[in-house]
Amino acid sequence: MLVALLIEDFIIQLGCEIAGIAMRLEPALELARTIDVDIAILDINLAGKQSFPIAELLRTRGIPFVFASGYGAAGLEGSGLSAPVLQKPFNVGDVGRLLASAL
Amino acid sequence: MTENNRTEDAFAFLGKGNGIRQLIRDFEWGATPLGRVETWPGSLRTATALLVQSSVPIVMLWGEHGIMIYNDAYSVFAGKRHPQLLGSKVREGWAEIADFNDHVMKVGLAGGTLAYRDQELTLHRRGVPEQVWMNLDYSPVLDEAGTPAGVIAIVVETTGEVVARQRIAREHERLLQLFAQAPTFMAMLRGENHVFEMLNPNYQALIGDRDVIGKPARDALPELADQGFWALLDQAYHTGEPVSRWSERLVIIRSPDIGPEERFIDFVYQPIKSDSGTVTHIFVQGSDVTERVIAEHRQRLLVNELNHRVKNTLASVQAITTQTLRGAMSLREASDSINDRILALSRAHNMLTAQNWTGADLSDVLDTALVLDGDPGRPRFDVTSPALRLEPHAALSLALALHELAINAAKFGALSRPDGRVDIVCETARLEDEEVFRMTWREKGGPPVQTPQRRGFGFHLLERALPVELSGKVRIHHRPEGLVFELSAPLSAIRESADLG
Structure with missing residues (x-):
């Protein structure tokens, strides 16, 4: 929850707009199905559940995404996904660089 | 004559x-x-x-x-x-x-x-x-x-x-005993087809209760085909050089009832040579290290999980610090707020760690969050709450939210006055098809309330983050007689579920 606030803050600092936030898998899937965005930032662990199904959904919709994780890139092991990973903790510069690389 | x-x-x-x-x-x-x-x-x-x-x-x-x-x-x-x-x-x-x-x-x-x-x-x-x-x-x-x-x-x-023959026989017997009692598994394989000539009880335990003596290894243990062991045996036999492997994965069928089992073994294939130097046998020796490999795997997972938690906590502390500083009037005020919030986070972690992060009781969340300086036993809170078990993320979020409300009340609201009080009513109810959790925080006896000019970290957390986290709704009323905070969330989003427990 706190980390979402921080990312939100960084995004606004970077001059972007927050289209939506979800902190659980089910609302996040709902969001990913419907929302129209330029890019998504996915925490790998959403209240104990992995966010990979959201990534699959975004991929089929052609929406780029990056991950944020305390595990770092190792958090993607076994998921079959490849995407940039934001290692927690991070600063506004890290978020900006990662978003730029994914867009 | x-x-x-x-x-x-x-x-x-x-x-x-x-x-x-x-x-x-x-x-x-x-x-x-x-x-x-x-x-x-x-x-x-x-x-x-x-x-x-x-x-x-x-x-x-x-x-x-x-x-x-x-x-x-x-x-x-x-x-x-x-x-x-x-x-x-x-x-x-x-x-x-x-x-x-x-x-x-x-x-x-x-x-x-x-x-x-x-x-x-x-x-x-x-x-x-x-x-x-x-x-x-x-x-x-x-x-x-x-x-x-x-x-x-x-x-x-x-x-x-x-006497010499007897001595040799005794030595042979002793070697066989050593073989039988060795803590490792052992087998002797003869010739280029690796025919089982001898095996000890530990080897028997590894392969299960089947008769392999006199059979070529490939026939005796057919499920090992394509697992790489026969190629290594052939290599040891034809080069005369020992082959060893550590923590090698093995899928073996010890009993048809149980089916394929995954084991991990350390082993050596030691070629045995005749006087003329040609390889006649392979001596197989090793240990089943499955328990060790599983323990190592579990430890790796634990270390990763610990690292993940530490990184997440650091990010939380970073969020607290960054956001508190952004809205701060003075460094002194910011420093106090940061300390309070980090301590609140720490207490919430303690509460969850005590329950192995499976969840927490609503009453424990309230006890943990409503800690104020000089208010032992919290006589100024009037709390009504049902027995309810919360899943860990909801418990953590609720604890942080309650802490923000309490700090705000102590600084600007009802608890800034000696007679001020806070009523907290938690309840569950059925609304149409859905069971919901509701919490009302009502302050009274404080100074006249004005709608704040700026929204700091606390309100940000209460108004923006908490509803998203709990898939619920939050309303804050700055009524003149006292602040009222209302939260409602689907019970399914906050209750500890069976599969998490």
Whole structure:
């Protein structure tokens, strides 16, 4: 929850707009199905559940995404996904660089 | 003639020499059933002449009594019994094995032969009982009429060889015991098809209860095909170089009832070479290290999880710090707020750690969050709450939210006045198809409330983050008589679910 606030803050600092936030898998899937965005930032662990199904959904919709994780890139092991990973903790510069690389 | 007779040597048939020849010459044969040598039949003389020439131990037992005549080689075998044994009756001379010799005499004088290999006997050759082994060959000696008159025995002592063989057998037995009792698994495979020749109980335990002795490894353990083990065995066999592997994965079917099982093993394939240097066997030795590998795997997961938690917590602290500083009026105020929030986070973590992060009781969340300086036992909170188990993320978010409300109340709201109080009512209710959790925080007795000009970290957290986190709704009313905070969230989003517990 706190980390979402921080990312939100960084995004606004970077001059972007927050289209939506979800902190659980089910609302996040709902969001990913419907929302129209330029890019998504996915925490790998959403209240104990992995966010990979959201990534699959975004991929089929052609929406780029990056991950944020305390595990770092190792958090993607076994998921079959490849995407940039934001290692927690991070600063506004890290978020900006990662978003730029994914867009 | 008389002179000739006197000079004629009755023992000429013995040939020349000392030792037994001299003893035979000097012996008083007239005192024995054989009589004086001049009266001996030709067959007795010839047989005696024959045996004294031999370097193999030979004894002749003549007549019913088995009067003993033997050669130098036999006298060595007889030890201290010699020379008393010469001319004695065999049953008396070797009194300790009289029964054995009685049988020999009966068979021999009846025209039969006897042969013994490594016959065990207890002899008193040096005054003490002595365990000996011998190869014994008995055959009759016929007289002029063709009737068996004596028995001739070739005696070869094999004690040395027998003892050596026994020692080797004992060592072999000891090695087999070592093999059987070894804490590791072991097997011996013969030839290029790796035929099981031997395996120990630990190897049997590894492969399960099946008979593999005499079978090629590929046939004996068919489920190991395509797991790489046969190629390694072939490599060890053809290169003569040992092959070892650590923590190698093995899928084995120990019992058809259980099906394929995953094990991990450390092992060595050690080629065994013949004297000519060619590989004849592979000795397989190793340990089932499944438990160790699982423990290592679990530890790796734990370390990763710990690292993940630490990184997440650092990010949380970063969020608290960044956002608090952004809205701060002064560094002093920011420093106090940061400290409070980090401590609140820490208390919430303690609460969850105590329950192994499975969840927390709503009452514990309230107790943890509503801690204010100088307010022991929180007499200024009037709390009504149902028994409810929360899942960990909801518990953490709720604890942080309650802490923000309490801090705000203590600084600006009801709790900034001595008579101020806060009512907290938590309840669950059914709304249409959904069970919901509702919480109302109502302040009273505080200063007149004004809608704040700026929204700091606390309101940000309460108004933006909390509803998203709990999939619920939050309303904050800045009523003149006191702040009212209302939260409603689906129970399914906050209650500890069975699969998380």
